[in-house]
Amino acid sequence: MVSQHGILLAAGIIFDHFGPLVSKVCRCLLRHGALPLQEIVRRLDLSPGQVKNSLLVLIQHNCVQAFSSPRGGGDKTATHYLAIFDNILHRLRFSKFLSVIRADIPESEALLEGLLHNGRLTFDQLVERAIYKVTEGSIRPAREEIRMNFNKLVYAHYVERCPKPEPFVDPLQDEQPTSTRKRVPKTVGKDLSFDKKVVNTAALSDAEKFSEIPYITEDASHANDSPHSAIAGAKRKHEALGVDEELNSTIAENEVLWRANFEKFIFCLKKKFCAERKKPKLRVGTRPIWEAFFEANLTNKDDNSVTSPLNGILARVGQKEGGTSMTIDHVTRVLEELNCSPSSEDPDAFTLDLSRIVEASRYEEMESLVKKKYGQEAFTIFRLLVTQDCPVETDKIIDTTILDKQIVHGTLYKLWKDDYIDSERIASGTGTGNSQFFVWRVKNTFQEQFIDNLYHAALNLRQMINYIIELLLEGSKDETKLRHRKNILILALTRHDDSLMLFHDF
Amino acid sequence: MPPRKRPPQPTNASETPPEVKTRISPPSKLCAAAPPAPGPAPSVSILPANILGSFPPPEREIYKLVFSGGDKGMTQTDIRIKMGMTASTLTKHMRALVNTKGVLKVVTNVHKRGEKIYMDARVDPSPEITGGTWYRNGQLDSEAVASVRLRCLDQVEKLGVATADSILSGISRDYPSVGYSIEQIRDILRTMALDMVLEEVRSTGVGEFSDLRAGRVCYRRGGAPQGGMMEGIPCGVCPRIDECSPEGVISPSTCVYYKKWLQMDF
Numbered sequence: 001m002v003s004q005h006g007i008l009l010a011a012g013i014i015f016d017h018f019g020p021l022v023s024k025v026c027r028c029l030l031r032h033g034a035l036p037l038q039e040i041v042r043r044l045d046l047s048p049g050q051v052k053n054s055l056l057v058l059i060q061h062n063c064v065q066a067f068s069s070p071r072g073g074g075d076k077t078a079t080h081y082l083a084i085f086d087n088i089l090h091r092l093r094f095s096k097f098l099s100v101i102r103a104d105i106p107e108s109e110a111l112l113e114g115l116l117h118n119g120r121l122t123f124d125q126l127v128e129r130a131i132y133k134v135t136e137g138s139i140r141p142a143r144e145e146i147r148m149n150f151n152k153l154v155y156a157h158y159v160e161r162c163p164k165p166e167p168f169v170d171p172l173q174d175e176q177p178t179s180t181r182k183r184v185p186k187t188v189g190k191d192l193s194f195d196k197k198v199v200n201t202a203a204l205s206d207a208e209k210f211s212e213i214p215y216i217t218e219d220a221s222h223a224n225d226s227p228h229s230a231i232a233g234a235k236r237k238h239e240a241l242g243v244d245e246e247l248n249s250t251i252a253e254n255e256v257l258w259r260a261n262f263e264k265f266i267f268c269l270k271k272k273f274c275a276e277r278k279k280p281k282l283r284v285g286t287r288p289i290w291e292a293f294f295e296a297n298l299t300n301k302d303d304n305s306v307t308s309p310l311n312g313i314l315a316r317v318g319q320k321e322g323g324t325s326m327t328i329d330h331v332t333r334v335l336e337e338l339n340c341s342p343s344s345e346d347p348d349a350f351t352l353d354l355s356r357i358v359e360a361s362r363y364e365e366m367e368s369l370v371k372k373k374y375g376q377e378a379f380t381i382f383r384l385l386v387t388q389d390c391p392v393e394t395d396k397i398i399d400t401t402i403l404d405k406q407i408v409h410g411t412l413y414k415l416w417k418d419d420y421i422d423s424e425r426i427a428s429g430t431g432t433g434n435s436q437f438f439v440w441r442v443k444n445t446f447q448e449q450f451i452d453n454l455y456h457a458a459l460n461l462r463q464m465i466n467y468i469i470e471l472l473l474e475g476s477k478d479e480t481k482l483r484h485r486k487n488i489l490i491l492a493l494t495r496h497d498d499s500l501m502l503f504h505d506f
Numbered sequence: 507m508p509p510r511k512r513p514p515q516p517t518n519a520s521e522t523p524p525e526v527k528t529r530i531s532p533p534s535k536l537c538a539a540a541p542p543a544p545g546p547a548p549s550v551s552i553l554p555a556n557i558l559g560s561f562p563p564p565e566r567e568i569y570k571l572v573f574s575g576g577d578k579g580m581t582q583t584d585i586r587i588k589m590g591m592t593a594s595t596l597t598k599h600m601r602a603l604v605n606t607k608g609v610l611k612v613v614t615n616v617h618k619r620g621e622k623i624y625m626d627a628r629v630d631p632s633p634e635i636t637g638g639t640w641y642r643n644g645q646l647d648s649e650a651v652a653s654v655r656l657r658c659l660d661q662v663e664k665l666g667v668a669t670a671d672s673i674l675s676g677i678s679r680d681y682p683s684v685g686y687s688i689e690q691i692r693d694i695l696r697t698m699a700l701d702m703v704l705e706e707v708r709s710t711g712v713g714e715f716s717d718l719r720a721g722r723v724c725y726r727r728g729g730a731p732q733g734g735m736m737e738g739i740p741c742g743v744c745p746r747i748d749e750c751s752p753e754g755v756i757s758p759s760t761c762v763y764y765k766k767w768l769q770m771d772f
């Protein structure tokens with residue numbers, strides 16, 4: 001379940017991008033979970049037309065997924081609409097997604113931009129857009145060229161075919177296994193929320209998602225094509241293709257809807273975050289190896305690890321300053337010190353578990369905030385509580401931290417008052433000299449509350465930006481100054497979004 | 507007397523956030539599941555029968571009871587309950603044992619200042635009561651702690667990666683007069699790891715650890731502090747965030763922290 005300020009933030013983003021009506025519908029869905037059309041109409045007191053249009057906008061932009069589920073006892077089904085919180089928040093990071101492509105496949109940036117802008121498009125629509133966007137005097141891109149650049153995006157999984165428009169999901173069927181699954185240890189199978197199940201049911205298989213547009217002869221009817229369409233390197237399989245392939249290709253170009261694959265972008269940003277995060281901690285001489293490891297990464301088996309072949313790492317190390325003198329032994333030893341272990345599938349490759357870096361970074365952020373707000377002693381105590389598996393008794397905190405008793409008492413009280421930690425009174429056995437003890441631990445809702453504060457802070461930044469935009473529209477005072485402030489705030493929101501990703505998406 | 511009981515774990519203890527960093531082991535004197543049963547220090551044995559024989563029977567029993575409390579001693583309340591005496595009778599006997607006969611003494615508990623603890627006059631009170639070596643007259647000796655921390659850091663900087671033992675021998679060589687125990691050094695190193703001044707690592711036996719047996723706990727300089735992503739914006743560290751809402755009395759558009767941050771006069 002999304003926290004209160006998370007919902008407000010998501011609705012705020014939709015408000016900024018699509019206006020008040022769409023935002024209202026979105027907020028209703030985020031609050032109440034999936035709902036059928038009539039129910040949204042009833043709750044919001046809007047006309048069915050208004051709600052329908054809002055839903056269409058949200059679906060077009062991948063913020064809502066429709067699904068049908070059984071109604072009553074019979075065979076009847078009803079269409080429900082589910083808001084996808086993550087996808088709404090991704091709207092804050094489109095500029096980051098674009099910079100990923102700029103670094104990787106710069107020639108395809110405009111295509112991705114088209115998809116981000118429009119939510120989902122057919123290839124035909126993308127071609128139209130590309131041609132429409134051409135500035136006067138520059139060469140019109142050939143359809144073939146656009147297709148090639150587009151296929152690069154699909155091949156690298158940056159772009160995917162859209163999920164099924166309205167899959168069938170039975171909530172009851174989903175709930176039964178959940179109750180038994182609860183007893184299974186967490187490692188066996190993650191307990192999926194209903195929302196996640198809907199999204200998973202709608203998703204196509206990877207093979208379907210990332211199947212590229214086949215190359216075929218250029219159809220004369222493609223009026224958009226420029227005459228010089230033969231691009232070096234583009235493989236024509238004209239003769240080999242039969243009628244079926246031609247049909248497939250036409251469908252892939254004219255009917256299939258494509259969209260950005262947010263998961264891939266988030267993974268790229270996560271990888272970048274982890275690589276950067278650890279850099280300041282690296283010992284002298286290990287940085288080139290660390291960088292080479294990330295640069296040599298080609299494919300990934302999951303979203304939590306990076307695997308790079310040793311050959312690739314060595315080649316990259318060799319290109320770095322001081323890298324030529326490093327022996328294989330040295331490189332592999334440093335890799336292991338950096339927690340990159342030999343891959344279980346390929347002995348000549350090394351794998352790094354990103355989740356450990358992410359988890360540690362989250363704690364670092366929380367601890368750092370405690371230090372900033374409550375001082376060094378609070379930081380020490382908080383870290384002690386975080387690193388212990390069980391609640392810790394006051395005297396033990398005093399003994400372990402070697403801090404003054406009064407300071408420990410005062411700090412514990414402050415942290416407790418502000419809901420960082422929990423305390424419990426334990427009656428002691430006789431003969432101990434004390435009638436009771438207090439034990440302390442980090443509150444188990446602490447991380448959720450911390451995330452809610454992150455959303456709250458983002459919401460406030462957004463409100464400030466809008467406030468300044470209003471001031472600018474009023475034409476008040478110093479415009480340059482206001483513009484400058486606005487830019488500071490926009491930059492701050494972009495940076496702050498890194499924290500949102502760290503705690504929610506990575 | 508039963509051993510001092512540790513508080514049981516609250517039932518939902520497992521929900522504490524998962525631990526991902528190098529675990530900081532608790533101090534040696536606390537890490538045992540149950541602390542060692544209190545007992546007289548090995549060098550001190552109960553008073554001989556001829557002396558005890560000369561005490562009035564109630565005082566003899568009180569003495570034996572308090573002696574069994576060892577270096578943890580016993581509070582007046584506990585003695586009274588166990589002896590089944592009235593407070594005034596007990597006070598009279600205690601005065602005789604402490605002041606007249608001098609076989610018991612009174613110690614103040616560092617954790618509970620108001621509470622008197624009785625123990626055999628020849629026994630050194632346990633660190634649990636005195637607060638250990640870092641306490642002087644029941645007060646934390648912050649200066650002593652600061653200076654040993656500095657000395658440890660000094661050694662780590664010299665050695666690069668070091669075990670508690672090598673740090674101690676380095677200090678003993680450089681400052682022959684100080685005489686810290688290995689436990690003291692270990693306790694200090696642990697707090698330094700908590701503060702992230704140092705990093706607690708296990709030796710891999712290779713590379714920078716080549717002089718250290720694999721698996722040994724060592725310390726090295728902590729890396730640059732990380733974190734602080736939220737601290738760049740006013741709301742990230744705001745003490746009023748819970749009271750702040752878009753239309754509320756405290757709201758971003760009226761916020762003084764923002765005004766200051768953006769140097770705005772709106």
Ligand code: SF4
Pocket residue numbers: 460740741742744745746747750751756757758759761762763764
């Ligand atoms: S807007 Fe101001 S009052 Fe509100 S949370 Fe942010 S800093 Fe605090």
